[in-house]
Amino acid sequence: MFLIHCPHCQEDRPEIEFAYAGEAHIVRPGPEQQDAMSDAEWSEFMFIRDNVRGEHCERWWHANGCNMFFNAVRNTVSDKFIKTYKIGHKRPSASQIQKWKDAANG
Amino acid sequence: MSSDMKFDQGLTLPEILSGNDLKIMLLPEKVRYSLRIKPSDIAAVNKASGLKLPRKIGGSNLGKDQFVMCLGPDEWFVVANVDARDRLEKIFAKLEKSFTLSITDVSHRNICFGLMGADAVKAVNIGCPLDLSLEHFPVGKVTRTVFESAPIILTRTGEDNFGIECWRSFAPYIRGFFERYATDKAAA
Known part of the structure; x- marks a missing residue:
């Protein structure tokens, strides 16, 4: 069974309780910024994503659990979760992700 | 509303399975x-x-x-x-x-199934993938989770005593699941 660690419940829970919610750390422009944006910029914000091969920061939703959104670093090739963290934390740097991977491996 | 109200719980069967090692019933309103x-x-x-x-x-x-x-x-x-x-x-x-x-x-949205007996953990685990060992799911723990893909709130009020709280629209589905489980158990 595939387990995901929920940073709110602070335990490993079955994947069936969770829902994927897109790429993380995308800042929604405020109303004034939106007015100033061109159509091309708006479509970029709406539709263009990094589609990373490898470690990807993404949002997950513990829909059938504590009902909270949180962020996760997941390897899109191996589907392995490296770390989950609460929304509000900064996007982890490459060296931070490497540290987490080293800690997980031993 | 007066205190002698009767909810339509969407179900009438009070007892689904009654055995020595497992009892499943619809709990009162x-x-x-x-x-x-x-x-x-x-x-x-x-x-x-x-x-x-x-x-x-x-x-x-x-x-x-x-x-x-x-x-x-x-x-x-x-x-x-x-x-x-x-x-x-x-x-x-x-x-x-x-x-x-x-x-x-x-009040009218939810109903609760009670599972009692030595086989209660086994019965819950058929539809719910959580680790129900006392170490990870001690008495008194509750959580929202899924049972056969239906959203439920699972409660543990005793070592062999569980409650499955679900929306009443899911109740016939979950009752049907337990009924099939009872039939299979009797045949085994």
């Missing part, structure tokens, strides 16, 4: 409230209401006539006997005056 409260207010709310809302997600407090549980960082669920309704409504009316919170009566 209860009043239920969903509470959304700011986590920073919870100490003050507890002081003002005496509800003993647990602070830890998955925690619960079983009282004489009420069962309060914490489902998320800002979400609590209260299940109480029907005759506790007036008392709770008074408490909630008082809370609404002094706090920013949301209290919703969901």
Whole structure:
């Protein structure tokens, strides 16, 4: 069974309780910024994503659990979760992700 | 509403399976409230209401006539006997005056199946993938989860005593699941 660690419940829970919610750390422009944006910029914000091969920061939703959104670093090739963290934390740097991977491996 | 109200629980079968090692039944009607409260207010709310809302997600407090549980960082669920309704409504009316919170009566939305007996863990685990060992799911723990893909709230009130609280629209589906389980168990 595939387990995901929920940073709110602070335990490993079955994947069936969770829902994927897109790429993380995308800042929604405020109303004034939106007015100033061109159509091309708006479509970029709406539709263009990094589609990373490898470690990807993404949002997950513990829909059938504590009902909270949180962020996760997941390897899109191996589907392995490296770390989950609460929304509000900064996007982890490459060296931070490497540290987490080293800690997980031993 | 008077305290002798009868809910249409959407089901009439009181007992689905009755054996030495497993008993599954539809529990009697209860009043239920969903509470959304700011986590920073919870100490003050507890002081003002005496509800003993647990602070830890998955925690619960079983009282004489009420069962309060914490489902998320800002979400609590209260299940109480029907005759506790007036008392709770008074408490909630008082809370609404002094706090920013949301209290919703969901009595008619949910029903609860009770599972009792030595085989209860096995029966719950057929539809629910959680680790139900006492180490990971001790007595008193509650959580929202899934049972055969239907959203439920799983409660453990004793070592061999579980409650499966689900929306009444899912109730016939879950009852059907237990009925098939009972038939298979009898045949085995």
